Amino acid sequence: MTSILIVDDDAPMREFVRRNLEAREFTVHQASNGLEALAMVRHEQPDLVILDIMMPHLDGYETCRQLRQFSDVPVVVLTAMGDERDIVLALDCGADDCLTKPFGVEELLARLRSVLRRSQSRDSVAAREAIEFRDLRVDVDANRAWLRDEELNLTRTEFSVLRTYAVNLNKTVPHQMVLSAVWGPGYETETHYIRIYVSRLRNKIESEDETPYFATEHGLGYRLGD
Amino acid sequence: MTSILIVDDDAPMREFVRRNLEAREFTVHQASNGLEALAMVRHEQPDLVILDIMMPHLDGYETCRQLRQFSDVPVVVLTAMGDERDIVLALDCGADDCLTKPFGVEELLARLRSVLRRSQSRDSVAAREAIEFRDLRVDVDANRAWLRDEELNLTRTEFSVLRTYAVNLNKTVPHQMVLSAVWGPGYETETHYIRIYVSRLRNKIESEDETPYFATEHGLGYRLGD
DNA sequence: CCGAATCGTCAAAAGCTCGTAAACAAGCGA
DNA sequence: TCGCTTGTTTACGAGCTTTTGACGATTCGG
Structure with missing residues (x-):
């Protein structure tokens, strides 16, 4: 205060x-x-x-x-x-x-x-710092993301989806919240899009034989984090 | 003065x-x-x-x-x-x-x-010296820029665009941020202006057979720096 | 255990973004 | 005014991204 x-x-x-x-x-x-x-x-x-x-x-x-x-x-x-x-x-x-x-x-x-x-x-000239979780770092300010020092090559929509989950780290984000944040109002029912983009993000971020970065809450949404 | x-x-x-x-x-x-x-x-x-x-x-x-x-x-x-x-x-x-x-x-x-x-x-807290990246030096206050001791001959708009990327060094700057910073509010959709000016800046700054100064983030924007 | 709903993935079509050139318009100094 | 510089508009091919549609896998409630 x-x-x-x-x-x-x-x-x-x-x-x-x-x-x-x-x-x-x-x-x-x-x-x-x-x-x-x-x-x-x-x-x-x-x-x-x-x-x-x-x-x-x-x-x-x-x-x-x-x-x-x-x-x-x-x-x-x-x-x-x-x-x-x-x-x-x-x-x-x-x-x-x-x-x-x-x-x-x-x-x-x-x-x-x-x-x-x-x-x-x-x-407050100092920029916000990046959001981090395990080996993943998301710089919301700079529109960039890294996995273990290596920059991820993400498309606009991929990054936008990742950012939405990152700023809600450890929280399950309802599909319709992601849809309206990324695709805008009016897309709240197109849950299809999310499945595809989470799938692509998992391909780029997760590797075999380690616990996933994204958790699926069946019927609710996805969660980045614990 | x-x-x-x-x-x-x-x-x-x-x-x-x-x-x-x-x-x-x-x-x-x-x-x-x-x-x-x-x-x-x-x-x-x-x-x-x-x-x-x-x-x-x-x-x-x-x-x-x-x-x-x-x-x-x-x-x-x-x-x-x-x-x-x-x-x-x-x-x-x-x-x-x-x-x-x-x-x-x-x-x-x-x-x-x-x-x-x-x-x-x-x-003065921000220590407003020139912004430097590789062989490029941008003096934001003096409206001048140099490449390896040689001053670049930039037009007002070219410099204004360059400055916007320079003060956001290493950040991917969304098109609409550049547009409203350089051309003012109301130009947020005229992305072709940026394409043309980045193209001109690249011509004046980058040379063949070296890694580019400007990175293109397809669908996001351009980034000056790493 | 079954059916309905939801999820995961793929690949191709449709659509958009980028880079560049060239022409045109506007402004400015000589 | 002319001629030069700068800014704006248009066009288009190449390349990337998003969307679409399909299909099998998984989960959940009854």
Whole structure:
């Protein structure tokens, strides 16, 4: 779950934000001043920080600057209605967005979504890894499959069928699910096709005298895996 | 140099923004409607897009949504003073920030800096060097490609196709992914374009009596790499 | 144990995809 | 405007893939 740290010396304000965030399934942490906030970022590693500017001891600007010394966590700053210079200053301290009080809850949430979307897309650049079972490896991303280091030469439909079973590893997949996933809606009754393609896949994947990769559940469907 | 595309049907507004951006050493491109903007993003690849909401034909919301089909370029939206719902809508269409007219130039610049800072840190995380495979080197940022120290003379579309395969090195890329990446949404069925361009790229890249750079996966797509 | 339903396999026909050439159209700079 | 580059459209043979239809094997319920 996405966790958010809200930093504000004004307790009612914190409460207000907390209630609205928790209603949207965020986990919320709180801090009432800059020093506390820095410690919590270190220890809780929130996914996002909401930071009020007006705070005693360590104000929002300075907190943000120090935060950036050691963390890339997205920061959304709250400023009091007023000078454009406050906004410029906050953004130049390293904040990702800036919202002027009083603000609407919906706008706050939309800005959080936007900032989180950006930071998450950065994190998830790493591709999904392949699905593996015994000597078989299926790379759904790359549209390729291997058996013991040797790449399988599969046709489009063969791969599409294999992928359907692979993403449902160890689960018996009903025929009609495969049919509508591979051949599209309207083919739910053509179970014939599946028999042929599972047969071809078995020829390419399984060898004699070893337990089969595909299990047949009579009347139900096939299952790749245990 | 950082290049910015400003999209607004109001010419004086575009001029105002252009002057201020050029004074800060940005390169500025302009478009006066959504369709033009989509084409320019494809061909000029700006580092950031400033997008007005109120436009004839294709409004800012729809432009942004379509942009996100094929590009991660940062988008800052301009809305007329008014409803909070406009802001929420714009951000949820995939925009990175949203500014309400009338706005101060300093705030605009600060928000651009903030958005650019975030997107550039992401790019540098990915260590965007050239992509290399055997004797081929593709510089995705500079729009250039080399074969053994000799630069390839590629047209825009040729390069765009090559880049799509290069960033998916060793993956079989489905035709429709290439089509929507290069020609845009709505071209998903024009597979003959790909055949022709891959054919031309092979002519410029591959030589006789060596293993091909592009592998054909019949019915699936092409793959650059192993 | 029998019959009906389901499964496994084969091979050929039908259909689709690929590679390429060539012609045409659109855009652009000189 | 002309001439060149680039993008788009059309066409077609070769090769591959999917579908079709057939038939025997297996499983399950009664």
